[in-house]
Amino acid sequence: MADVLGSVWWMIVSLGVLVTFHEYGHYWVARRCGVKVLRFSVGFGRPLWSRHGRNGTEFAIAAIPLGGYVKMLDERETEVPAGERMAAFNNKRVGQRIAIVAAGPIANLLLCIALLWAMFVIGRQDYSATLGRTTGMAAAAGLASGDRILDVDGRTVATWGEASMALTTAAMDRQDARLRVQDALGNARTRVLPLSSLPAGFDERTVPVQAGLLWQFWLQPAQVDSVVEQSAASGVLRPGDLILAIDGQRVESADQVAPLVQQLGERGGNGMIEVERDGQRLALELRPHRAAAEAGPAAPRWLIGVGFAQGQAPAYDARQQYGPLAALPAAARETARLAGDSLGMMRRMLTGHASVKNISGPITIARVANASAERGLDWFLYFLALLSLSLCIINLLPIPILDGGHLLYYLIELVKGSPLSERAMATGQYLGLALLAGLMGLAFYNDILGLVAR
Template structure:
C-alpha cells in the first residue's frame, strides 16, 4: 500500500513539474509574440484556485493534477473582439506560430539539460560495469569475474546501466560487439561477444544474463546470516562466515552457493566448504541434507541462511565542476536522445518488441523507485522523462505539437493554411493513433504487474 501511494505521489510530482515547464514554454514565447493568453492551468478539470494578472491571463490550479495546458486567444475557439484580433493566435505569422508550438518541446529539452547539470554537480552515485560472474557465451568470449567494461563497440561506458543498454541495443540489431575491458590485474583486453547468436525471440529485458554476464552489483555475497538449528551446518558454519568455495568451485553469490549445494546433494556424500572467518580461510566438511524450500518443494540444504534483502554499495560517483557539468550534461542529453530515437526506430521496424512501449503505471513505479534511491537518481529520472516528453511531442502526429508543426510546414510550402476539413480529418487520425498507443502502453503496464 505504501508503494502504491508513493508511486502515485511521485508520478503526480513528476508529470506536474515537467508538463508545467512544457506549457510555460508555449506561454512565454506566445507572450513574446504578442498573443493574448486566456488561461495557464496546472492540471485539468475544475479550478481549485485561480487568479488573474494585469494582462487578463487566468492562472489556475485544477483538480486533476496530471498535466496542464495554455489557452490562447483564437478565433477558431472563441469569439474575438475586432480590437483584439491582432492578439489572436490564428492571426500570427506562420513562423510565429511555429515558434510558439515548438517552444514547449524545446522547454523540456532545456529542462533535461538543466536537470542533468544539477545531477552532475551534486554527484550521481551508481554501479560500475564490472562483471561479477561470466557464464556461457560471455565465458567463452573470455570475460571473467572482476573485468570492468570500458567500451562497447567503441562507445565509452562507465555505469552498469550504460553497458546493459549498449549490449541490449546490439542484441536487438543482431550484431556482435567488441568489448574493451580492464581486468583485475589492470590489463587492457579486448573480447568479442557474439550477441548475434542469441536465439530468436529472446527476452530483451534480460540480454546481459542471456549473454552470460552477471554484473557484480547484482550478486549478493554468500554471507551467512543465520544457522538452522539441528542442520548440517550447525557446529561447522557460523553467522558472519563468507562462503568462498564449495568442493573447489569458486563461489561469488548466494545464487551460485545454492546451486552448488544442490549439485552436491544430487551427487551424494560430504564436501569441503571454504569460508572466510575473521580474516582466516577455513575448509569445513559438510554433507547436504534433503529438505523443502519456501514453496514446499524438495531441495538440498546445509542449513545456512542468507539475508532476505540485499542493497549493494555504490562503487562509482559521476561528479563534475559547475562548468564541466554543462558540457557533460549536453553530451549526455545527446546520447539519451540518440538512444531513444534509435529504440523508436527499432520498434517501428520490428527489431524491438512492442513491450518496450510503457505507460503511466510504469512511470509511477520507476518514479517511486528513483525517489527512494536518492535525489540524484530522481533527478536523472526527471531528466529522462522530460526528454521523452520533448521527443514524443515532436512526433508528426496531429493533436501533438509535432502534428501542428507539420501543418505549418505544409502551409509554408503551399502558401496558405490547410482547410478546416483537412485539419479535422488529421485530428481524428491523431486521436486514433494516440488511443492505440495509449492502449498498448496500458496493456504492457498491466502485463508487467502479472507475476511471471
C-alpha cells in the same frame, strides 16, 4: 499500500513539474509575440485553484493532473472583438506560430539539460559495469568474473545501465558486440560477444542475462548470517563466515551455494567447505543432511542448514560528478546520448527490430518515479530529465493534435503559401486522436501485463 500512494504522489509531482515547464514555454513565447493568453492551466477539468494575472491571463491548477494547456485568443474558437484581433493566435505570422508551438518541447529539452546539470553537480551514484560471474556465451567469449566493461563498440560506458543499453542495442540490430574490458589486475583486452546468435524473439529486457553476464552488484556474498541448530553446519560454520568454495568448486555468490550443496549430497560422503573467518582461510569438513521427505516423486533436497542475509543493497562503486562548469557540457552530452537512444528505439519499433513491449504508460511511470525518489535526489533528477526529454520527443512527432502535428501544418503553409483547409486539419485531428488512443491503449496493456508478470 504505501508503495501505491508513493507512486501516485511522485507521478503527480513529476508530471506537474514537466507540464508546467512545457506550457510555460508556450506561454512565454506567445506573450513575446503579442498573443493574448486567456488561460494557463496545469491539469485538465475543473479548476481547484485559479487567479488572474495583471495581463488578464487566468492561471489555474485543475483536478486531473495528467497534462495541461495554454488557451490563447483565437478567432477559430471564439468571437474576437475588433480591437483585439491582432492579439489572436491565428492572425500571427506563420514564423511566430511556429515559434510558439515549438517553445513547449524546447522548454522540456532545456529543462532536461538543467536537471542533468544539477544531477552531475550533486553527483549520481551508481554501479560500475563490473562482471560478477559469466556463463554460456559470455564465458565462451573469454569474459570472466572481475572484468569491467569500458566500452561497447567504441561507446564509452561508465555504469552497468549504460553497458546494458549498448548491449541491448547491438542485440536488437542482430550484431555482435565488441567489448573493451579491464580485468581485475588492470589489464585491458578486447572480447567479442556474439549477440547475433541470440535466438529469434529473445526478451530485449534481459539481454545481458541471456548473454551470460551477471553484474557484480547483483551477486550477494555467500556470508553466513545464521546457522540452524542440529544441522550439518551446526558446530562447523559460524555467522560471519564467508564461504569461498564447496568441494573444490569456487563460490562467488550466495545463489551458488544451494546447487553445489545439492551436488555434494548426491555424491554422498563428507565434503570440504572453505571459508574465510576472522581474516583466515579455513577448510572445514561436513556432510549435507537430506531434507525431510516431501510429497511427490521429486528428487531429495540436500541442505547444510545455513542462511544468508537478504535484501542488503551493496555499496555503490561508481560516481558521476563534475564541477558546475564541467557539468554543463556533460549534461549536454548525456542529453544527446539519451535522445539518440530514444529515437533509435522508436526507429527499431517502427521497423520491427524492437518489440512494442518497450512502450510504457502511466502505471510504469508512477512506479519508476517512486523507485527513483526512494534512491535519492540524484536518481530522481535523472528520472525527471529522462521524462522531460521523452515529453519533448513525443510532442515533436508529426502527429496531428500534438505540437509536432501543428508544426507540420505550419511548414506545409510555408511551402504552399496558404494555410491548410479547415477540413484537412479536422481530418488530421481525428486521425491523430485515433493514433494516440491506440498508443495509449498499448501502453496501458503493457503496464497491466507488467503488473501481472510481477
